Amino acid sequence: MVFSWPLSVLLAIVGTSFGSMVLHEKRTAAPTGFVRVGPAPASEMIRLRVALTSNNVAGLQEQLKSIATPGSSDFRQWLSMEEVKTYMQPSAATISVFDAFASVNGLTPTVISPNGDWVSITLPVSKANALFAAEFEHFTHPSLHGPITRTLSVSLPTELVGHVDVLHPTTAFVGRDSRLVPAVSRIDKRGEPATSCNSTDSTGTVTPTCLQDLYGIPTTPATETSSTLLVAGYDNEWAQQADLAQFLALLRPDISPPTTFILLTVDNGTLGTVAGPEANLDVQYTAGIATNVPLEFLSVGTLFEDFATDLFDTTTFLDGIESPPTVMTTSYGNDEDNFGASVATKICNGYMALGARGISVIFASGDGGVRGGHDFADECANNTFIPVFPAACPFVTSVGSTQGFAPEKATNFTSGGFSNVFPTPYYQTEAVAGFLETIPEDFAGTFNETGRGYPDVATQGWNFEFVSDGKVLRAGGTSASSPTFAAIIALINDRLVSAQKPVLGFLNPFLYSRASSAFTDIAIGHNSGLSCPPFSIAFDAAVGWDPLTGFGTPNFEDLLAAALD
Numbered sequence: 001m002v003f004s005w006p007l008s009v010l011l012a013i014v015g016t017s018f019g020s021m022v023l024h025e026k027r028t029a030a031p032t033g034f035v036r037v038g039p040a041p042a043s044e045m046i047r048l049r050v051a052l053t054s055n056n057v058a059g060l061q062e063q064l065k066s067i068a069t070p071g072s073s074d075f076r077q078w079l080s081m082e083e084v085k086t087y088m089q090p091s092a093a094t095i096s097v098f099d100a101f102a103s104v105n106g107l108t109p110t111v112i113s114p115n116g117d118w119v120s121i122t123l124p125v126s127k128a129n130a131l132f133a134a135e136f137e138h139f140t141h142p143s144l145h146g147p148i149t150r151t152l153s154v155s156l157p158t159e160l161v162g163h164v165d166v167l168h169p170t171t172a173f174v175g176r177d178s179r180l181v182p183a184v185s186r187i188d189k190r191g192e193p194a195t196s197c198n199s200t201d202s203t204g205t206v207t208p209t210c211l212q213d214l215y216g217i218p219t220t221p222a223t224e225t226s227s228t229l230l231v232a233g234y235d236n237e238w239a240q241q242a243d244l245a246q247f248l249a250l251l252r253p254d255i256s257p258p259t260t261f262i263l264l265t266v267d268n269g270t271l272g273t274v275a276g277p278e279a280n281l282d283v284q285y286t287a288g289i290a291t292n293v294p295l296e297f298l299s300v301g302t303l304f305e306d307f308a309t310d311l312f313d314t315t316t317f318l319d320g321i322e323s324p325p326t327v328m329t330t331s332y333g334n335d336e337d338n339f340g341a342s343v344a345t346k347i348c349n350g351y352m353a354l355g356a357r358g359i360s361v362i363f364a365s366g367d368g369g370v371r372g373g374h375d376f377a378d379e380c381a382n383n384t385f386i387p388v389f390p391a392a393c394p395f396v397t398s399v400g401s402t403q404g405f406a407p408e409k410a411t412n413f414t415s416g417g418f419s420n421v422f423p424t425p426y427y428q429t430e431a432v433a434g435f436l437e438t439i440p441e442d443f444a445g446t447f448n449e450t451g452r453g454y455p456d457v458a459t460q461g462w463n464f465e466f467v468s469d470g471k472v473l474r475a476g477g478t479s480a481s482s483p484t485f486a487a488i489i490a491l492i493n494d495r496l497v498s499a500q501k502p503v504l505g506f507l508n509p510f511l512y513s514r515a516s517s518a519f520t521d522i523a524i525g526h527n528s529g530l531s532c533p534p535f536s537i538a539f540d541a542a543v544g545w546d547p548l549t550g551f552g553t554p555n556f557e558d559l560l561a562a563a564l565d
């Protein structure tokens, strides 16, 4: 009798690297909204990004803790590009292990980041399935133009464990529905621009002048050109110079010459002529408040149709800039679980590295209340709270929304809660513990008490008057709050640079200590969601820090005094 190996077994042996596999990440099903189409063809070529383990993330984290904490001897001694690279680059051992793996398997890795921590490999689906014990399939989502190729499970050959942090795209499923402006409405008749926040005006319209009045923000122009403010734009949202000019002529006619923005691009981003409401809102409320601060708009192209890749590429772009902006604001986010732990951790460590360079990384907290980034009515009945990312990353400052002027209260859509990936960071343990004591014994919500609590702060976030495509509109969302807060930080940086002091950089350790009393505590509000019934289980704003408005809304003069202290 003649024995022969079945062909499929032979192929399997040839296709795998030797040794066993260790599960890297898996999910039981694709997130809601994604529809499985079928297996990806074996010959389809996919480009996988591989995050090689940085040689000393823990060391950078320790150093950042020291430089960001008031009172330490190296307070605000932000690091250079090269200094950060020494921590973020992979070790020689990691590089050689990965190169050996690539060579044995006929792969040609290309280094795609300035710190050397990302390489890409292009390979057929059949080989990717075999090398990483995956089952790549096609999935569709209403927000995406075409099917994407993902797997529900990915493993690493044992020799790569400890040397590879992320394989992407594999188990992360992030749609393109990440903008955080749920409500845009047209203003057909408008009177004179409000000079202060008018509490008797039932529409409660917010303008730059209103915000200046409410938070004590000066109209005095910034004087320093070295400290710039960057607005990140995704999803083909293009800010328009003409809309900015019309907005400033209407609401900040005193700014002369009117601010324009400089365009930066990543991943073949462009500045299309189609006005994007999100991009316009973000650019107008930074230019309209951060008087005379140099403004940049970063257009991240949709080359990869994947928000997680867009975020990776934003951090690696900034990693390669010698004199980066000192403040970055991003009004986008998605449910943390859609990213998955390894992708979320790598993106978040990217913000840690930017924070260490002296960039204040600011994000909108999300618009779905305790139920994720967006206001999806089908999530109302579910009492599992859904955290938002990147808002829940401990190395970003996340900004929630308030409305009303007397009193100011948390909006019902302001996202906030606790991460399922990142534990409560050292700087907020006391603040979070104080809030957890206010939750009733019989509280039926399901959330992770050990997680990073967010947001950190809040500003107004409803009925912002702005211009898009030549029309005067009103919009709301934490999308309005993040640029507002970023503009305040940019103005404070301008004063610090003038006083020959370092910029604010990674803000949170400062916000939770020396600056916590520079905020007006917001203790009214319930974040069940914009369209979820108000009685749904959610958090209530409380005295002190809470996961709706953080420490509350800023008082410019107090924050400046704390910064100069």
Ligand SMILES: *[C@@H]1O[C@H](CO)[C@@H](O)[C@H](O)[C@H]1NC(C)=O
Binding pocket: 194, 195, 198, 199, 200, 201, 202
């Ligand atoms: C405030 O709003 C009310 C109602 O729209 C209006 O009558 C009043 O003139 C406004 N006051 C100011 C100072 O804008």
Ligand SMILES: *[C@@H]1O[C@H](CO)[C@@H](O)[C@H](O)[C@H]1NC(C)=O
Binding pocket: 267, 268, 303
């Ligand atoms: C993106 O831009 C690069 C460099 O300009 C170009 O070589 C490449 O073809 C572009 N890719 C696409 C898909 O347009």
Ligand SMILES: *[C@@H]1O[C@H](CO)[C@@H](O)[C@H](O)[C@H]1NC(C)=O
Binding pocket: 032, 382, 383, 384, 386
């Ligand atoms: C609630 O929603 C979350 C996230 O969408 C999901 O993981 C969970 O299974 C849901 N729980 C119930 C009881 O439906």
Ligand SMILES: *[C@@H]1O[C@H](CO)[C@@H](O)[C@H](O)[C@H]1NC(C)=O
Binding pocket: 419, 420, 421, 422, 423, 424, 448, 450, 451, 452
């Ligand atoms: C809760 O958060 C911690 C991180 O603080 C995480 O390790 C844990 O898995 C989370 N629990 C759940 C049920 O997601």
Ligand SMILES: *[C@@H]1O[C@H](CO)[C@@H](O)[C@H](O)[C@H]1NC(C)=O
Binding pocket: 412, 413, 529, 530, 531, 532, 533, 534
């Ligand atoms: C949430 O607040 C908005 C803005 O004030 C309001 O229009 C909406 O009706 C509120 N939703 C619920 C369910 O209360």
